[in-house]
């Protein structure tokens with residue numbers, strides 16, 4: 001492991017450093033589908049594991065003020081650079097956090113985690129519980145997870161990853177009575193791989209509202 005880096009940073013940073021700097025600028029298709037149904041006016045949003053910021057940039061373009069967080073300094077720098085290119089710097093705060101150690105301060109109207117998966121052992125449930133604690137009353141926590149792995153996905157040991165079901169992720173949040181689950185389901189979509197190949201994959205979609 002590289003001295004001074006956390007295990008998560010050590011894993012993710014080289015992946016972004018070696019990636020096309022212009023990659024990952026598109027918003028998540030599920031998030032774009034879900035947002036209109038949330039009935040939220042643009043306010044404060046927090047993106048957990050933002051990567052290069054496709055979701056944060058899209059929300060900022062709609063008037064949201066977004067805190068984009070990722071463990072990779074390169075990813076965070078790319079979010080900030082893309083925000084500057086688009087004249088969105090006043091609406092995006094790009095922060096480097098290893099979310100298993102530090103978090104952004106809330107509260108937020110919308111907290112979301114899209115494909116916040118990692119092979120590095122972290123207490124994801126605890127991170128998502130803390131994220132839920134930062135949602136304002138009336139606000140939403142949106143989790144979009146992989147429910148299946150695409151054929152081209154990284155498989156370090158040749159095995160499909162074990163992915164929690166929507167119900168397992170919801171149970172792991174141990175939410176109290178001040179929440180309503182508006183969505184907790186799976187949905188299929190056709191994904192496009194790095195060589196332009198396509199495959200049907202499953203997403204897990206969880207939408208929770210703080211009441």
Ligand SMILES: C[S@@+](CC[C@H](N)C(=O)[O-])C[C@H]1O[C@@H](n2cnc3c(N)ncnc32)[C@H](O)[C@@H]1O
Nearest residue numbers: 008012049050051070071098099100114115118
């Ligand atoms: C599969 S990628 C998803 C990126 C982006 N949300 C998307 O939908 O394209 C997972 C992201 O989580 C970030 N990540 C993993 N572990 C993390 C941690 N402990 N703290 C913060 N970010 C982390 C990675 O750097 C990576 O950008």
